[in-house]
Amino acid sequence: xxxxxxxxxxxxxxxxxxxxxxxxxxxxxxxxxxxxxxxxxxxxxxxxxxxxxxxxxxxxxxxxxxxxxxxxxxxxxxxxxxxxxxxxxxxxxxxxxxxxxxxxxxxxxxxxxxxxxxxxxxxxxxxxxxxxxxxxxxxxxxxxxxxxxxxxxxxxxxxxxxxxxxxxxxxxxxxxxxxxxxxxxxxxxxxxxxxxxxxxxxxxxxxxxxxxxxxxxxxxxxxxxxxxxxxxxxxxxxxxxxxxxxxxxxxxxxxxxxxxxxxxxxxxxxxxxxxxxxxxxxxxxxxxxxxxxxxxxxxxxxxxxxxxxxxxxxxxxxxxxxxxxxxxxxxxxxxxxxxxxxxxxxxxxxxxxxxxxxxxxxxxxxxxxxxxxxxxxxxxxxxxxxxxxxxxxxxxxxxxxxxxxxxxxxxxxxxxxxxxxxxxxxxxxxxxxxxxxxxxxxxxxxxxxxxxxxxxxxxxxxxxxxxxxxxxxxxxxxxxxxxxxxxxxxxxxxxxxxxxxxxxxxxxxxxxxxxxxxxxxxxxxxxxxxxxxxxxxxxxxxxxxxxxxxxxxxxxxxxxxxxxxxxxxxxxxxxxxxxxxxxxxxxxxxxxxxxxxxxxxxxxxxxxxxxxxxxxxxxxxxxxxxxxxxxxxxxxxxxxxxxxxxxxxxxxxxxxxxxxxxxxxxxxxxxxxxxxxxxxxxxxxxxxxxxxxxxxx
Amino acid sequence: xxxxxxxxxxxxxxxxxxxxxxxxxxxxxxxxxxxxxxxxxxxxxxxxxxxxxxxxxxxxxxxxxxxxxxxxxxxxxxxxxxxxxxxxxxxxxxxxxxxxxxxxxxxxxxxxxxxxxxxxxxxxxxxxxxxxxxxxxxxxxxxxxxxxxxxxxxxxxxxxxxxxxxxxxxxxxxxxxxxxxxxx
Numbered sequence: 001x002x003x004x005x006x007x008x009x010x011x012x013x014x015x016x017x018x019x020x021x022x023x024x025x026x027x028x029x030x031x032x033x034x035x036x037x038x039x040x041x042x043x044x045x046x047x048x049x050x051x052x053x054x055x056x057x058x059x060x061x062x063x064x065x066x067x068x069x070x071x072x073x074x075x076x077x078x079x080x081x082x083x084x085x086x087x088x089x090x091x092x093x094x095x096x097x098x099x100x101x102x103x104x105x106x107x108x109x110x111x112x113x114x115x116x117x118x119x120x121x122x123x124x125x126x127x128x129x130x131x132x133x134x135x136x137x138x139x140x141x142x143x144x145x146x147x148x149x150x151x152x153x154x155x156x157x158x159x160x161x162x163x164x165x166x167x168x169x170x171x172x173x174x175x176x177x178x179x180x181x182x183x184x185x186x187x188x189x190x191x192x193x194x195x196x197x198x199x200x201x202x203x204x205x206x207x208x209x210x211x212x213x214x215x216x217x218x219x220x221x222x223x224x225x226x227x228x229x230x231x232x233x234x235x236x237x238x239x240x241x242x243x244x245x246x247x248x249x250x251x252x253x254x255x256x257x258x259x260x261x262x263x264x265x266x267x268x269x270x271x272x273x274x275x276x277x278x279x280x281x282x283x284x285x286x287x288x289x290x291x292x293x294x295x296x297x298x299x300x301x302x303x304x305x306x307x308x309x310x311x312x313x314x315x316x317x318x319x320x321x322x323x324x325x326x327x328x329x330x331x332x333x334x335x336x337x338x339x340x341x342x343x344x345x346x347x348x349x350x351x352x353x354x355x356x357x358x359x360x361x362x363x364x365x366x367x368x369x370x371x372x373x374x375x376x377x378x379x380x381x382x383x384x385x386x387x388x389x390x391x392x393x394x395x396x397x398x399x400x401x402x403x404x405x406x407x408x409x410x411x412x413x414x415x416x417x418x419x420x421x422x423x424x425x426x427x428x429x430x431x432x433x434x435x436x437x438x439x440x441x442x443x444x445x446x447x448x449x450x451x452x453x454x455x456x457x458x459x460x461x462x463x464x465x466x467x468x469x470x471x472x473x474x475x476x477x478x479x480x481x482x483x484x485x486x487x488x489x490x491x492x493x494x495x496x497x498x499x500x501x502x503x504x505x506x507x508x509x510x511x512x513x514x515x516x517x518x519x520x521x522x523x524x525x526x527x528x529x530x531x532x533x534x535x536x537x538x539x540x541x542x543x544x545x546x547x548x549x550x551x552x553x554x555x556x557x558x559x560x561x562x563x564x565x566x567x568x569x570x571x572x573x574x575x576x577x578x579x580x581x582x583x584x585x586x587x588x589x590x591x592x593x594x595x596x597x598x599x600x601x602x603x604x605x606x607x608x609x610x611x612x613x614x615x616x617x618x619x620x621x622x623x624x625x626x627x628x629x630x631x632x633x634x635x636x637x638x639x640x641x642x643x644x645x646x647x648x649x650x651x652x653x654x655x656x657x658x659x660x661x662x663x664x665x666x667x668x669x670x671x672x673x674x675x676x677x678x679x680x681x682x683x684x685x686x687x688x689x690x691x692x693x694x695x696x697x
Numbered sequence: 698x699x700x701x702x703x704x705x706x707x708x709x710x711x712x713x714x715x716x717x718x719x720x721x722x723x724x725x726x727x728x729x730x731x732x733x734x735x736x737x738x739x740x741x742x743x744x745x746x747x748x749x750x751x752x753x754x755x756x757x758x759x760x761x762x763x764x765x766x767x768x769x770x771x772x773x774x775x776x777x778x779x780x781x782x783x784x785x786x787x788x789x790x791x792x793x794x795x796x797x798x799x800x801x802x803x804x805x806x807x808x809x810x811x812x813x814x815x816x817x818x819x820x821x822x823x824x825x826x827x828x829x830x831x832x833x834x835x836x837x838x839x840x841x842x843x844x845x846x847x848x849x850x851x852x853x854x855x856x857x858x859x860x861x862x863x864x865x866x867x868x869x870x871x872x873x874x875x876x877x878x879x880x881x
Contacts, residue, residue: 015849023849
């Protein structure tokens with residue numbers, strides 16, 4: 001390391017900032033912390049966040065799970081993309097209305113410096129919905145030299161896959177800390193032709209679509225756009241992140257309820273902007289002030305296409321959502337002494353949410369009529385022929401509420417080898433009478449210089465999302481009404497983590513046990529607890545029957561398991577990573593006990609990077625799962641057994657200025673299935689491959 | 698309502714244009730920057746401390762010029778990183794007894810010896826040794842230089858009185874970088 005003394009003083013070691021809202025080594029942070037850095041991203045060929053999550057220990061990513069969320073992520077047995085918090089440089093980018101976090105092709109990691117994943121509850125510092133993980137994608141800073149950094153890349157491949165991306169960064173004035181950086185990424189693909197790749201599975205679709213004249217060949221698409229910009233001026237920063245994605249709205253629904261025709265699409269977008277100021281009051285006290293605006297919209301063209309009759313489609317099931325939140329957060333970082341530090345903060349956010357709604361004819365946000373007027377009402381009768389038994393359910397609502405929170409956490413070096421972390425948070429939501437308390441305690445003991453033992457006990461909660469509480473729809477079998485009285489779901493988790501770090505070996509083992517109460521039972525599953533009435537009638541004559549449901553609280557669940565993971569550099573040219581995860585999950589609701597929600601108890605991943613020459617890097621990897629539990633195999637029982645996938649990424653540094661790469665996803669063209677929204681086996685993507693080029697100025 | 702285009706047609710024009718721009722850009726020789734790919738972990742705490750030890754040789758003067766040996770007292774935390782940083786320019790000696798390291802130019806006191814700084818300094822006696830520690834308070838307790846980590850960044854503490862007692866002259870450039878200087 002031939003650096004000057006001054007340069008050495010400026011070197012920053014790999015640290016994480018997400019677990020405690022301050023810079024610390026992974027071994028000093030509470031809980032299990034897993035880091036993916038920029039080299040991992042380039043050598044393994046990650047493009048978007050979902051590519052990263054599919055390789056992480058303890059996580060299971062199910063592609064094409066449902067159009068509204070794209071891929072579903074399960075973390076340590078807990079399924080649901082609305083139970084993770086996703087940050088971009090510390091800025092929360094989850095949709096404000098508590099929707100599932102969209103994991104599609106619209107969250108680029110090409111410019112990421114480091115992705116930090118904190119497993120387990122994170123509500124003490126991050127508030128609502130941090131049940132199973134907090135994921136922080138941190139982008140690269142522009143070079144301090146002042147030289148402009150420009151990177152452009154593009155790739156094309158099978159299934160008409162194409163991607164373009166570019167990034168920029170420059171420090172304009174070092175003395176004033178004035179810099180600008182950002183990126184844009186565009187992605188599009190037709191995805192696997194599931195009719196020809198999975199003909200047995202597709203035959204029911206074909207049979208149902210053929211009399212309607214079209215739809216026998218699936219119209220699929222995977223469009224994503226992501227843009228980010230960051231301005232730094234002294235201690236003030238402004239960052240803004242935009243995403244937009246579009247998929248077929250038939251994805252993941254199973255059966256023949258929804259059709260893959262051209263009109264069937266789901267498109268949504270987010271735009272999050274944060275202004276932040278770091279005020280270093282003294283050497284020991286820093287105040288960070290942040291103001292954030294977060295907007296999420298389901299495009300008015302979004303709709304499901306169902307069957308209207310054996311020969312026609314129903315094309316009027318349009319959906320719409322539009323939600324915003326405005327929040328402020330003040331965070332004090334105080335070093336009380338060399339051994340005692342404190343993080344203390346307060347938050348306020350205002351929410352104005354139109355959750356996902358059915359709007360016949362499609363929403364017109366510019367109309368003089370409000371969305372509520374445009375939506376109108378669902379009508380049902382409880383007694384056939386009795387007009388007085390008529391009820392109305394508004395198709396669209398506006399949910400407005402505030403949330404206040406405060407948190408305090410201490411880090412205390414009790415002894416040279418022993419650190420205690422203790423803190424708590426309280427949040428008050430104006431929709432809910434009781435506040436939510438989320439304490440966290442952790443003990444971190446450095447057994448030796450290479451062995452670290454951590455015990456963490458933490459609470460978390462999910463705020464009742466308008467997306468669930470006010471989801472009103474007619475699915476053909478059920479009619480779902482709203483429930484404005486939903487309460488938070490809570491989680492308490494114990495975790496024991498031991499890590500070994502020596503030379504070029506990093507190995508960790510986590511054992512966890514979690515207990516979740518007052519579960520938010522989403523109406524779609526139509527469990528006994530969700531049913532308000534077994535029979536209501538859409539017409540006065542009583543010819544169209546539905547089961548009346550809503551989303552409710554109830555029951556309890558437990559998850560337990562282990563994650564064993566590691567990275568190692570075996571010699572100068574070969575490094576590998578691996579993980580094995582085992583998880584169990586059991587939910588008890590209204591006397592019914594259920595298990596893992598369509599996922600696998602065993603997950604194994606192995607990958608390596610071989611530097612064949614200083615210019616050629618070959619990275620094969622494999623993921624193997626045991627057969628997912630509680631999935632209806634349908635036509636895909638063979639494909640559902642022990643699903644696995646092998647991938648290969650080859651990177652060639654053609655010159656100092658240019659890199660060429662080949663990415664083969666599911667390189668062996670393995671046909672396999674995972675679960676879907678309806679708990680029915682759903683075919684996964686078969687072979688896809690791209691060739692790409694990346695140049696840097 | 699917008700008209701929905703068949704998949705794949707929507708953006709092919711823009712895509713083609715951008716691809717052409719990419720190829721044009723790639724064909725220019727604009728001094729593109731090389732990547733920094735590695736198949737190994739990033740810089741570690743002990744890569745950094747090893748680099749500091751080598752740098753200290755250049756910014757401290759020893760009476761007689763020094764022996765060219767760096768001693769490691771206690772459990773070696775470097776795991777080969779010190780050899781890599783020195784590249785054969787200095788030799789390394791390891792011991793658990795301070796007395797064994799009196800002939801060294803620098804003695805690095807590992808964390809395993811924490812809490813015994815005063816005893817180690819006493820054991821080294823009047824040896825012309827630059828003592829470098831990594832435990833909190835090392836310089837205050839009589840060591841010459843402490844390399845401490847403030848989160849992800851290094852910090853130096855220097856005891857000029859201890860340096861004088863060992864007959865060492867620390868350059869002003871090094872002193873300037875210290876967050877704390879103990880002169881008595």
